[in-house]
Amino acid sequence: MSYFCDVENREAREIVPGVKIRTFWQTEMLVSVVNLEPGAVVPMHSHPHEQSGTVISGQMDLTIDGETRTLTSGDCYIIPGNVQHKAIGGPQGAHVIDIFAPVREEYQY
Secondary structure (H helix, E strand, O other): OOOOOOOOOOOOEEEEOOEEEEEEEOOOOEEEEEEEOOOOEEEEEOOOOEEEEEEEEEEEEEEEOOEEEEEEOOOEEEEOOOOOEEEEEEEEEEEEEEEEEOOOHHHOO
16 A cells, blocks of 8 residues: 555546546545636535645635635635535636545545
8 A cells, every 4th residue: 555645647536517636545534636727616515524625726715604715825724514615716726635534435436
């Protein structure tokens, strides 16, 4: 087993139009490398998993529990389980790293 993630050679999966993920996981957590195209929308939703993330490049508008902020490179967020949230890619899109605990089984592929 390799302990390193080969992001470039990992197949991307489109979860909603304009949003692609590449995921890696172990027993207790899952890492998702996310690319949002400009204007792409991850609609309002919630899940029982805790989620944290960091914007690597670009910009996105993130709404968590009714509060919206524009996030740019280096900005981080933490979303408790079962809290409503959504994201919209900025003018140049966004590259984001998300971490989920426990593992989101639907993101294992």
